[in-house]
Amino acid sequence: MTDKKQGAPSSSSTRTRRQVLKEAVGLGAGLAATSLLGGEASAAPRIRSGTFTTSDGVALNYLEAGRGRPLLLLHGWSQSAALYRAQILAFSRHHHVFALDWRGHGASEKPEHGYRIARFSRDLHEFICGMRFKHLSVLGHSMGCGALYSYWDNYGGRDLDRLVLVDVGPAMTAWPDWSAEEAAEAGALFTPQSLHETAAALRGPDGIATTYGLVATMFTPGYPADQLALVVEQNLKLPRAYAAKLLVDQAEQDWRDVIPRIDVPTLVVGGEASIFNPISQQWVADQIPGAELILFGxxxxxxxxxxxxxxxxxxxxxxxxxG
Structure with missing residues (x-):
């Protein structure tokens, strides 16, 4: 495992990239604007939307921008592709970027079925095949990594070029026979009881308040309240009953036998103040040959x-x- 070192690049090309990134962030980071996808400046890459229909007839929304090598962004539980606006604007200056809304999420159709990781990985497989991606890089955040692990387990990585795994533990639920060390390395957030209690609260009359409380724990204390409210707004696009079912299925998965089988260049990203402790991100990076690890302070x-x-x-x- 190689730790990524944060130096101060001196080349003119890198300075240009930094200037471009600052411009993209300025255009895209304003989540407090009237619309997460509105108000694009004319100089920014144009974000387009499309629809892909799965084998069970569910219309999935995706966002698309740029040209070049394909890069697919996968959001986490109860999030949406719209939250990736700053990333789409920055990455699409170098890549052909796609950001997929999982079923039930964002602008995708909201069927009554399929809220499990196995179905999400099938949706991902069908999307990759249907779009005829070659040399695809994939960035997954949180549950997006879980769907990606399930994809790797079922379909392998022959269509994948590089992976970016952002902040999720390999197993979110600590079982009674686990040691404290095992739970820490897994990044466990729940016990079986607390998981099902959380799901029941999401389904209940206080589901919106429960959602707000959960999301708030995922940010540092100084994150602006208006931007947090917009993130919660995107979360609530997934009906709470479906969110509860998906949370249980996601959190009961254990990917510790899958992660060591990943054999493409991989970047693992975590945070010192994340709900997933840095030990779990170190564990993930240690299992993948040659993986790089970046921890945000x-x-x-x-x-x-x-x-x-x-x-x-x-x-x-x-x-x-x-690259």
């Missing part, structure tokens, strides 16, 4: 959503890795 917006709190650094780190 607490003073760098190093929460579960470091890519929203510090998009300039996050985007630069990812672009440096993708």
């Amino acid at each position: 607490a003073d760098e917006g190093g929460s579960h959503f470091m890519w929203l709190e510090n998009p300039e650094k996050f985007n630069e780190d990812v672009l440096d890795f993708l």
Whole structure:
């Protein structure tokens, strides 16, 4: 495992990249604007939307921008592709970027079925095949990594070029026979009881308040309240009953036997102030040959959503890795 070193690049090309990233962040990081996708400046890459229909007839929304090598962004539980606006604007200056809304999320159709990681990985497989991607790089955040692990387990990585795994533990639920060390390395957030209690609260009459409380723990204390409210707004696009079912399925997965089988260049990104402790991110990076690890400090917006709190650094780190 190689730790990524944050030096001060001196080449003119790198300075140009930093200027471009600052411009993209300025255009995209304003989540407090009237619309997450509105108000694009004319100089910014145009973000387009499209629809892909799965084998079980569900219409999935995706956002698209740029040209070049393909890069697919996968959001986490109860999030949306719209939250990746700053990343889409920055990455699309170098890549052909796609950001997929999982079923039930964002602008995708909201069927009554399929809210499990196995189905999400099938949706991902169908999307990759249907779009005929070649040499695809994939960035997954949180549950997006879980769907990616399931994809790797079922379909392998022959269509994948590089992976960016952003802040999730390999197993979110600690079982009664686990040691404290095992739970820490897994990044466990729940016990079986607390997981099902959380799901019940999401389904219940206080589901919106429960959602707000959960999301708030995923940011550093200084994150602006108006931007947090917009993140919650995107979360609530997934009906709470479906969110509860998906949370349980996601959190009961254990990917510790899958992660060591990943054999493409991989960047692992975590945060010192994240709900997933840095030990778990170190564990993930240690299992993948040659993987790089970047940990955002607490003073760098190093929460579960470091890519929203510090998009300039996050985007630069990812672009440096993708090349």
